Structure formats: C-alpha cells, structure tokens
Amino acid sequence: MAKVIDGKAFAEGLRGRIAKAVDSLKSQHGFTPGLAVVLVGEDPASKVYVANKAKQTVEVGMNSWEHKLPAETSEKDVLALVEKLNNDPAVHGILVQLPLPKHIDSMKVLTAISPAKDVDGFHVVNVGKLSTGQDSLVPCTPVGSVMLAKDVLGSLDGLEAVVIGRSNIVGKPVAQLLLAENCTVTIAHSKTKDLPGVVRRADLVIAAVGRPEMVKGDWLKPGATVIDVGINRIERDGKGKLVGDCDYASCEKVAGAITPVPGGVGPMTIACLLYNTVKAACAARGIEQPA
Numbered sequence: 575m576a577k578v579i580d581g582k583a584f585a586e587g588l589r590g591r592i593a594k595a596v597d598s599l600k601s602q603h604g605f606t607p608g609l610a611v612v613l614v615g616e617d618p619a620s621k622v623y624v625a626n627k628a629k630q631t632v633e634v635g636m637n638s639w640e641h642k643l644p645a646e647t648s649e650k651d652v653l654a655l656v657e658k659l660n661n662d663p664a665v666h667g668i669l670v671q672l673p674l675p676k677h678i679d680s681m682k683v684l685t686a687i688s689p690a691k692d693v694d695g696f697h698v699v700n701v702g703k704l705s706t707g708q709d710s711l712v713p714c715t716p717v718g719s720v721m722l723a724k725d726v727l728g729s730l731d732g733l734e735a736v737v738i739g740r741s742n743i744v745g746k747p748v749a750q751l752l753l754a755e756n757c758t759v760t761i762a763h764s765k766t767k768d769l770p771g772v773v774r775r776a777d778l779v780i781a782a783v784g785r786p787e788m789v790k791g792d793w794l795k796p797g798a799t800v801i802d803v804g805i806n807r808i809e810r811d812g813k814g815k816l817v818g819d820c821d822y823a824s825c826e827k828v829a830g831a832i833t834p835v836p837g838g839v840g841p842m843t844i845a846c847l848l849y850n851t852v853k854a855a856c857a858a859r860g861i862e863q864p865a
C-alpha cells in the first residue's frame with residue numbers, strides 16, 4: 575500500500591513557519607506583509623476560496639483586504655482598483671480571484687497587476703522568469719505540488735516525471751518547476767496518444783486534468799509517486815463527494831506514495847499564496863526572506 579502524503583499536515587507546518595517569518599518582519603523590520611484579494615461577482619466556490627484565503631492570511635499575522643465588487647462592475651473599474659492596489663505600499667500581494675465575469679478580459683486584468691505583487695504568478699513577466707530559470711513569483715498549486723513531491727522523495731534529480739494537463743495555472747508551471755529540479759519531463763494532454771503507456775514510464779506522476787478518477791492503478795509504474803492535483807465534485811451513492819483525477823482505490827495499491835483528495839495538494843495552495851506574499855513583501859523592502 576502506498577504511503578499517504580499528508581498535505582494538510584505539511585501545509586500546517588508551512589503556515590507555522592510563515593507565521594514566524596511574519597513575526598520577525600514585524601519585530602525586526604517594523605512592517606506587516608499584506609495581501610489584497612479582489613472578488614468580482616457571486617460565484618459560490620470563489621466566495622468560499624476568498625473567505626478561506628482571508629482567514630488564513632490573518633491567522634499568520636498578515637494584513638488582509640477583501641475587495642468584493644458586484645458582478646456588473648466594468649472592466650475599467652476593476653483595472654482602476656488594480657492600479658490603486660499597485661500603488662499602495664501597504665499591499666505586497668494582489669490576487670484577483672478567477673473566473674471573472676465574461677465581460678471582463680481576465681488576461682488584461684492579470685497583466686495589469688504589478689509583477690512584483692503578482693502572488694498568483696500568472697503575469698507574463700513571472701511566467702517568462704520561471705521558464706528562463708530566474709527567481710520569480712510562481713503559481714501556488716504547482717509550488718505546493720513540488721514541495722510535497724520533494725518532501726517524500728528528497729531529490730528529484732533525474733526522475734522521469736509525467737505531468738498530465740497543460741494549463742497555464744497548473745500543468746505548464748509544474749512542468750517548469752520539475753525541469754528546474756532536473757526531472758526528465760513529459761507533458762501529456764487531451765491529444766496524447768497511449769496516455770497509460772506514457773504514464774507507465776513515470777517515477778513521478780502529476781495529474782492536473784479535471785476528470786474524476788481518470789488515472790488507474792494499472793497505468794502506474796510500481797512504486798511511482800502520485801501527486802493528484804484534481805478536485806472534482808461527483809455524486810456517489812446519492813451523496814456529493816470530492817475526488818481527484820486519480821482512481822485512489824486502484825492507485826494506492828501500485829504507487830509508492832500518493833496524495834489523497836481532499837487533504838493532499840488542496841491545502842497547499844493557500845499556504846503557498848501566503849509564502850508568495852511574504853516573498854513579495856521582502857523583495858519590495860529589499861530585505862532577505864526570513865528562513
């Protein structure tokens with residue numbers, strides 16, 4: 575049976591280290607890192623994410639601002655708010671919750687965020703820095719996924735890694751991070767031929783597909799490490815349930831280690847957002863990030 579990778583416990587430890595770092599920034603440098611979150615509209619899932627982000631930001635001792643705008647807010651007004659936050663020295667991180675209402679061009683808004691405050695790591699400047707090996711703000715879920723893989727495997731040097739999914743939010747940045755860790759990386763997607771055969775080569779599988787329980791145990795090389803990024807809501811036995819992109823029951827019999835859903839990658843995302851905010855705050859002040 576595979577070792578279960580406890581993302582909840584890892585994220586708790588990371589938040590504890592962030593809280594200590596925030597404390598030392600307050601006592602030694604006299605400032606408090608701050609994160610501003612912008613939510614446009616009434617998407618129920620987004621509202622829950624934003625509330626959780628704000629709660630955890632405050633819990634580690636940082637300043638948190640929530641800007642909730644009605645769904646009909648114009649693109650111009652959203653851009654004006656982003657510009658105001660860009661110019662506010664107390665705000666070190668800006669996150670615009672996606673998806674935005676259809677009449678707003680997400681790419682335009684994301685590109686308006688100052689790259690130095692882009693704690694989601696979606697700005698083209700940060701994407702470019704990541705892909706050219708420069709220090710940058712990196713998307714949170716990919717960072718969290720690689721942290722978990724390194725925690726269980728130690729060095730990732732020379733491992734065959736297969737990333738399933740090529741989105742800008744997860745697949746591509748996670749592949750870049752694995753390349754930087756010296757993995758041999760394959761990125762699979764919906765047009766990949768013989769996906770089970772490709773996945774079977776992998777020492778490390780990162781599944782970011784959005785298809786419930788797609789990856790089966792017999793697709794895995796025995797002993798492979800499986801990081802399941804997927805979060806899918808399904809109905810089973812008349813009840814709602816969260817499942818990943820991997821079929822946990824069959825995968826845990828073959829894998830060496832596996833993240834559960836929920837309780838794997840999920841909790842890492844907000845912890846890494848807080849980590850990025852501290853990183854952005856230290857960079858803005860020109861001080862070294864506390865350990």
Ligand code: NDP
Nearest residue numbers: 715739740741744763764782783784803804805839840843
């Ligand atoms: P996207 O829908 O943006 O991308 C999905 C990717 O999977 C695409 O590249 C697509 O290929 C590929 N794909 C779809 N079907 C198949 C298939 N049958 N075989 C192989 N590849 C396929 O999703 P995201 O990257 O945004 O999210 C992926 C999953 O991760 C979702 O379940 C999401 O909920 C979850 N997620 C979890 C987070 C967390 O905090 N843990 C954060 C973000 C996402 P193609 O490009 O060819 O269409």
